Amino acid sequence: EVHLVESGGGLVKPGGSLRLSCAASGFTFSHAWMSxxxxxxxxxxxxxxxxxxKPDDGTTDYAEPVKGRFTISRDDSKSTLYLQMNSLKxxxxxxxxxxxxxxxxxxxxxxxxxxx
Amino acid sequence: DVVMTQSPLSLPVTLGQPASISCRSSQxxxxxxxxxxxxxxxxxxxQSPRRLIYKVSNxxxxxxxxFSGSGSGTDFTLKINRVEAEDVGVYYCMQAxxxxxxxxxxxxxxxx
Numbered sequence: 001e002v003h004l005v006e007s008g009g010g011l012v013k014p015g016g017s018l019r020l021s022c023a024a025s026g027f028t029f030s031h032a033w034m035s036x037x038x039x040x041x042x043x044x045x046x047x048x049x050x051x052x053x054k055p056d057d058g059t060t061d062y063a064e065p066v067k068g069r070f071t072i073s074r075d076d077s078k079s080t081l082y083l084q085m086n087s088l089k090x091x092x093x094x095x096x097x098x099x100x101x102x103x104x105x106x107x108x109x110x111x112x113x114x115x116x
Numbered sequence: 117d118v119v120m121t122q123s124p125l126s127l128p129v130t131l132g133q134p135a136s137i138s139c140r141s142s143q144x145x146x147x148x149x150x151x152x153x154x155x156x157x158x159x160x161x162x163q164s165p166r167r168l169i170y171k172v173s174n175x176x177x178x179x180x181x182x183f184s185g186s187g188s189g190t191d192f193t194l195k196i197n198r199v200e201a202e203d204v205g206v207y208y209c210m211q212a213x214x215x216x217x218x219x220x221x222x223x224x225x226x227x228x
Contacts, residue, residue: 044220044222045159047210047217047219102155103167103170103210104176108164
């Protein structure tokens with residue numbers, strides 16, 4: 001059974017940084033394209049970014065609102081996905097989900113609150 | 117970016133009756149390999165999203181057969197054959213043909 005478990009959320013001041021992690025199990029993580037999706041309180045879903053598997057060149061793509069501030073990386077030896085978030089803004093406040101493939105499976109999410 | 121437009125945004129339904137949600141894309145979702153990467157997700161209250169349908173009409177494992185997807189080009193539909201109480205939640209379409217991936221605004225399904 002696939003499990004995706006996010007961690008690392010919390011309260012951070014505007015301009016601050018946070019790193020989220022997503023521990024994966026139940027599938028061959030090294031072969032999977034992985035993504036982060038966020039959901040602001042009471043709002044819809046927004047794709048944040050994606051990292052390809054290393055065999056498929058391991059490159060990343062980001063949505064415009066986070067480009068240059070967020071970085072997605074992966075450690076296949078630990079089956080873990082990361083989201084490094086810098087220069088955080090209040091509008092980044094959301095539940096952040098990691099998801100595999102094209103939304104095949106989702107974690108439970110971790111809440112990031114950006115507030116002074 | 118590809119804009120995904122869902123309608124209606126709110127859908128009150130009677131238990132046992134059918135329901136239908138429309139999703140239109142601002143450009144064709146046909147990928148270079150000939151596939152259409154249009155997915156449907158369900159988000160029950162307080163839960164993470166769950167994919168129901170991938171590539172327009174393929175049900176994910178464990179999804180009841182009362183859910184079906186159809187469509188082509190830029191026009192897609194999710195149908196629930198007979199709505200059950202557990203179907204309450206918000207439904208999203210998402211295109212995975214173009215980057216960035218984009219979602220519809222969501223359709224809230226509730227019981228009348």
